Amino acid sequence: MTRLARWETLLAALLVALFAIGIATSDVFLRGSNFSLIASSTMEKAVMALPMTLIIIGGEIDLSVASTAGLASAVVGKSWEAGWPLWLCLVTALVVGAACGLLNGLLVTRLGLPSLVVTLGTLALYRGLASVLLADSAISNFPAGFTRFGFGKIGGTGIPWTLLVFLPLFVIFAVLLHATWIGRQLYATGTNPEAARFSAVRVANLKLGLFVISGVLAALAGIMYTARVSSSRADNAIGFELDVIAAVLLGGVSIFGGRGTLFGVLLSLAAIATLRNILALNSSNAELQSIAVGSLLILSVLGPNLVRRLRGAQPGRLAGSRSARMAEAGD
Amino acid sequence: MRVAFVFGWQMSRKIEGTMSSPVISGATAHPSPASSPAPAAEVIGVAKSFGAVQALRAVDLTLYPGETHALLGENGAGKSTLVKILAGIHLPDEGEIRISGQAVTLRSPLEARAHGIAVIHQHPTLFPDLDVAENIFMGRQPRGRFGQIDWSAMRAEVDRLLAPLGVGFDSSTPVQGLAIADQQLVEIAKALSLDARILIMDEPTASLSAREVERLFAIVRRLRDHGVAILFVSHRLEEVFALADRITIFRDGARVITAPASDLTLEATIQHMVGRQLQTLFPKEPAEIGDVVLRVEQLTRAGVFHDVSFELRRGEILGLFGLIGAGRTEVARVLFGVDRADSGTIHLDGKQVSLTSPAVALQLGIGYVPEDRHRQGLLLPFPIASNVTLPILPRLSRLGIVNRPKERDLAAEFARRLQVKAAGVEQAVAALSGGNQQKVVLAKWLAANPRVLILDEPTRGIDIGTKAEVHHLISRLAVQGLAILLISSELPEILGMADRVLVMHEGRITGIFDRDEADQERIMYAATGQARIPA
C-alpha cells in the first residue's frame, strides 16, 4: 500500500507539473471554458474507467467496453428513429449494455475462459452488431434537451452536466471498493482467487456482477458520447478501451490484479486529459497526442518496476519463495 | 557486502573448538565428523533483520561432511531465515559464510547451487504449469547432440530419482494438481538431482506421512554415508532424534546450543527451545458427545474416493488418518463445497444439503482449514487482520461498510489466543514465519465460529509448545459442542485427540476405530490396506 501511496504522490506531482506547463504555454489554459472542454471530453472514458478499475483489481479485464458503448449508441439512434420515446431509448440502451456485460461475465465465470480472450471476441462482436444496426448511416435528429446533456453546462457555471453524472458514480465506486466487504473480497480475488474461494468469497458471482456493471456503465458512456457529438454512429467511441485501460494502469492499478486505488485512477484521468488538452492547445495533431499518452502508459507500467529495482533487490527478496522461483526461472 | 574478513583460519578454528567441542558422538556407527575434520560449511556471526524484527543475532553453525545436523527452535526462531541465507535468497546483514573453508557471498540461489548447496524450502516453489520432470530440471535440462533438450534422458533420470521415494506420480505428471506432500517430494527429488555436497531441508517432512518419511530418511542416511553434509529443520522431535547426529537449537534468533544428539534428551531439547519447562502432551478433555451433526452417505467422486460414509456428532473429534493419496483432503474438499461429489449424500442436522461452494458451506456452518496454506489458506500480501476476517467480513459490516475497529479487535483477539508472533495485526502475513502463518489460518476459521470444523493438518509446521496449545484449543472447541473432523498424518496427534478414528486407503474407508480400540498397529494396517490385524 505504501508503494501505491507513493505512486499517487507521483501522479499528483505530474498533474501539478502539467498545469504549470499548461499555464506557461497557453493563455487560454486557465479559462473556465477550457476547463469544461477538458472535463466533458474525458467523462465518457472516466465513467468506463470506474468498473474497469474494479475488474482489473479483481484479476480480469474488459476489452469490450468501447464496443458496448458503440452498440448502445446505435441502439439509442435506431430506437429513436423508430419513434420510441427518448427515455425508452435510453433504458433500452442500458439494458443492452447489461446484456453485453452479462454475456462477457457468463463466458468468463461459467466456461472458465480467460477474460482477455472473451472480451477481445466480444469487442469485435458488439461493434459488429452496431454496424448491423446502423450500417454507414448516422442518426442525429435528437431533441435539444438530450444533446444539451452531452455538451451543455450547468447554468452559467461552466460545469458540464456529464461531470455531474461522473462524480456521484465515482463516490459510489470509491466507497464500494475501499470501504465495503465487497471491495475487500475483490482485492482478495485479484490477489489469489483460490485462497479467496477457500475463504468463502463467491468469486464467480463477484466477477459476473462486475462485468454486468461494466456493460451498463459502458452503455451510459455510449449515451453520453452520443449526446455530446449529437450523432449515433456505428463507430462511436471506437478505440476508447485502450485509453480507459491506459488510465487505469497509469493510476497505479496492477495489471496482475489485487492492487490499486480509485483515487490513483482519478489522478491519472485528470493527468491524461490535461496532457491531451495542452497538446491540442498547442495545435499538435492527434498522432502526437496518442504518442504522448502511449509513452505515459509505458512509463506507468515500467515506473513501479523501476522504482522497485532502484530500491535494490531487497523488496523482491522479501517475497522469499517467489524470488527463488524467479531466480530459478532466470537460469 | 559488508563482510569483514576479520575471521582468519585461526579465529574460526577457535570458535569451532569452543562451540561444539564434543563433536564426536560415540554412539553413532557412521563416519563421525571427527574423521572428516574440514567443515563443509560454516556460518560465522551471521545477523539478519527485517525492519524492526531481528530474525538472527550473530549465529554460528558448522556443518561437517557426513553429518546430519538438525536445526530446532520455536516458530519464528529464525531457522528459515538462516536456510534462506544459505540458499542465496537473503544476504546477511553481518557475518560470514564459508564453504569448504572459503568465504563466499551467496547473492542468488544460482550462486548457492554453484557452491554445491541444494535447498528444499519450507513451502514448495514449483511451477504449477510444468510437469514434474520440467520442474526438476528447470534451466539445466540434459542436452542432445544438437543442443536440443533430451526429453527421454530427462524423463528417465527423473523416474530414476523418484523410484526410491515411492511416489504415486511420475516424471510427466503436471505439478498443478499435486497435493502438497507430493510437491514436497518433487522438491526433494529436485534437490537430490543436484548431487549437492550440502543438502539443506526446511521442514521436509511436515507434510509427509510415516512411510514417506522413512523412505526419505533412508535416502538421507545414504547421502550422509557418502559424505554429504545435511542440515534439516523439523518440529517433529522423534524424527530429529532418529536422524540427527548433532542438534543446534535457536531461540529468538540466537543460538542456544549445539550438541551431539546423543547428549540431549527430549526434555532438555524442548527446554532449550522454549526456555522454560513445558507440558508438551495435552490430555484431551472429555467432551459430551451429542447428536449427529454431519452424516455422509456413500459419497463418491469417481477416481478419487468411493463409498465414503460416516457420522460426526456434536462435541466429537473424528480423526481421519491415511497415507498420502488416500483421498482425505479430497473428501474434505467436497464437504466444503470446493469440489462436487458424483454420487452420495451429505446431511447436516438431518437435512440433506447441496454444498455448491465454500460460501454456501460456511453459511451452513462448515469451516475448513486447508492443508496448503500458501495456495489456499492465506492472502500473503494482506495484513493478518484482513486474512482472519475475510470469511466473515459481511458479518462485520453495516450496510456493506466494514467496521474496521471491530475487525481489528476481533483479529487481535484471535491472534492473541493462538499466540501469533507478529508486530501487530496490520503486519503482512508474508513476513511471518511458516508456523505463525499456520496459526493465522487457524485463527481465521476459529473466528468464523462454525458448527462443523474440518482441520486438514492443522498443526503442520507448528512448534511443539504451540502444538500443545492448539490441541488444547481443539479439545476445548469440542467441549463447547463443535463437531470436528481432524485430518492428520501424525499418528500421535490422531491417537491423542480423536474420539473415533476413520482410516482411508486408496479412496476407501478401511477402518473405523473407537478411541479405546485405536492403536498404532491397527491404524497402520488399515492405512496400508491390509485386510486384518493378525491376532
Ligand SMILES: Nc1ncnc2c1ncn2[C@@H]1O[C@H](COP(=O)(O)OP(=O)(O)OP(=O)(O)O)[C@@H](O)[C@H]1O
Ligand atoms: N520477509 C520477512 N519480512 C519481515 N520479517 C520476516 C521476514 N521473514 C521472516 N521474518 C521474521 O523473522 C523471524 C524469523 O522467521 P523465520 O521464518 O526464520 O522463523 P522459523 O524459525 O523458520 O519459524 P517456523 O518454525 O515458524 O518456520 C520471524 O519473526 C519472522 O516474522
Ligand SMILES: [Mg+2]
Ligand atoms: Mg520456517
